[in-house]
Amino acid sequence: MKGQIRYFLTAIFFFTRIPCPKWIDHSSEALNKSNRYFSLVGIVVGSFSALVYYFTSFLFSSEIAILLSMVSSVWITGAFHEDGFADVCDGFGGGWTKEKILTIMKDSTLGTFGVTGLVFIFLIKFLLLNELNYSIYTIIFIIISGHSLSRFIATILLYTHPYVRDIDSSKIKPTSTQMSTKALIISGFFGILPLLFFESYWIFLAVIPMFLSYIYMGHFFKKWIGGQTGDCAGALQQVSEIVFYLSAVVIWKFF
Numbered sequence: 644m645k646g647q648i649r650y651f652l653t654a655i656f657f658f659t660r661i662p663c664p665k666w667i668d669h670s671s672e673a674l675n676k677s678n679r680y681f682s683l684v685g686i687v688v689g690s691f692s693a694l695v696y697y698f699t700s701f702l703f704s705s706e707i708a709i710l711l712s713m714v715s716s717v718w719i720t721g722a723f724h725e726d727g728f729a730d731v732c733d734g735f736g737g738g739w740t741k742e743k744i745l746t747i748m749k750d751s752t753l754g755t756f757g758v759t760g761l762v763f764i765f766l767i768k769f770l771l772l773n774e775l776n777y778s779i780y781t782i783i784f785i786i787i788s789g790h791s792l793s794r795f796i797a798t799i800l801l802y803t804h805p806y807v808r809d810i811d812s813s814k815i816k817p818t819s820t821q822m823s824t825k826a827l828i829i830s831g832f833f834g835i836l837p838l839l840f841f842e843s844y845w846i847f848l849a850v851i852p853m854f855l856s857y858i859y860m861g862h863f864f865k866k867w868i869g870g871q872t873g874d875c876a877g878a879l880q881q882v883s884e885i886v887f888y889l890s891a892v893v894i895w896k897f898f
Contacts, residue, residue, distance in 0.1 A: 646676075649667065649673060650673060650676045650677040650680060651677065651683065653667055653668075653669075653670075653673040653674060653676075653677040654681060654684045655684060655687065657669065657677065658684050658723055659684065659687070659688060659719050659720055659721070659723075660718070661687075661719065678798055678801060678822055678826055678830065679823075679825070679826035679827075679829040680829070680830070680833070681794045681797065681798050681830055682791045682792075682794045682795040682798065682830045682831070682833035685787075685790035685791035685792070685793065685794035686787060686833060686837065688716055688719055688720055688790050689716070689786050689787035689788070689789065689790030689837070691715060691716070692712045692713070692716040692719075692790070693712065693784075693787050695712045695715040696708045696711070696712035696779075696782060696783065697779060699712070700779055705773065705776050706769075706773055709773055709782070710769060712772075713765065713768060713769060713772075716790070724877040724878075724880045725761060725764075725877075725881065726874075726877065727873060727874040727875070727878050727880075728757075728760060728761070728877055728880075728881040728882070729757030729758070729761050730747075730749075730757065730877075730878075731875060732756040732757045732759070732761075732878075733747050733750075733753070733754040733755075733757040734748035734874070735863075735867060736754075736755075736756030736757075741807075741867065744867060744868055745872070748872065748874050764881055764882075767885055767888075768884070768885060768888065771885070771888035771889060771891075771892060772785070772786070772888060775891055775892060777895065784837060784840050784841060785891055788838055788841075788846070788887065789888055791833060791834045791835075791836065791837050792834045792835065792837075792838070792849070792850065792853060792883070792884075793853070793881070793883040793884035793887060794830070794880055795830050795833070795834025795835070796834075796853050796854065796857050796883040797876040797879045797880040797883070798827060798834075798876075799827065799854075800860075800861055800864075800871050800876050800879050801822040801871065801876055802822035803861065804864065804865060804870045804871040804875075805869070805870035805871070806870060806871060807868050807870040807871065807872055835850070843894075843898065845898040846891065846894060848894055848898075849886075849887050849891055849894060851890075852886050852889070853886050853890070856882055856886045860875075860878070860882065861879075
């Protein structure tokens with residue numbers, strides 16, 4: 644049990660700004676075993692964002708509450724996945740070989756492709772969450788589910804695709820490089836758990852297009868760089884979160 648707590652706190656320490664005990668670090672062994680709790684971290688982040696939305700909705704308009712909840716999720720994660728998404732936009736947008744793509748992705752400078760991608764993805768998130776604003780409790784569970792499920796989808800990529808090391812291994816970002824079947828199952832449990840709180844189980848249909856986004860992006864990464872990096876997983880998390888919100892809009896409209 645103590646080991647599991649350590650792995651969970653490692654995931655919290657790695658993916659959020661939440662303070663953790665000093666004995667938690669970025670060791671490769673703990674980081675690789677912490678990936679089973681990535682979806683649980685999504686529940687924590689999503690719950691924080693949802694609470695911000697809940698309390699600010701009593702003070703401001705729904706649009707402002709949604710915007711503040713988005714800002715809170717970026718703040719609590721240190722824009723970790725957004726950074727990965729931007730790096731993928733820059734790398735695959737400006738690179739035409741594996742070496743060039745990986746070189747661009749590890750560059751800390753944000754390029755035109757990255758800026759453009761972030762602008763659009765934030766705008767799409769805001770518009771979709773605003774359209775889903777049927778009730779306070781609906782948006783709360785939508786936010787939590789979007790964060791948990793999208794992180795589960797990202798862990799599938801870690802499980803199925805080999806980790807691609809950069810030529811300059813000294814500049815590789817710390818990341819989880821291995822995923823066991825047991826860890827994937829645990830991640831899946833926490834990823835799907837928030838869906839059980841919806842009144843209609845039609846929401847489970849949203850998992851299908853999210854999985855399709857994994858298939859497409861996984862194939863794309865495999866084709867160009869031969870596998871995945873932490874940035875690729877971060878990009879998939881962002882995209883699949885958007886896909887979940889898109890799917891929820893369609894489900895609410897027809898079911």
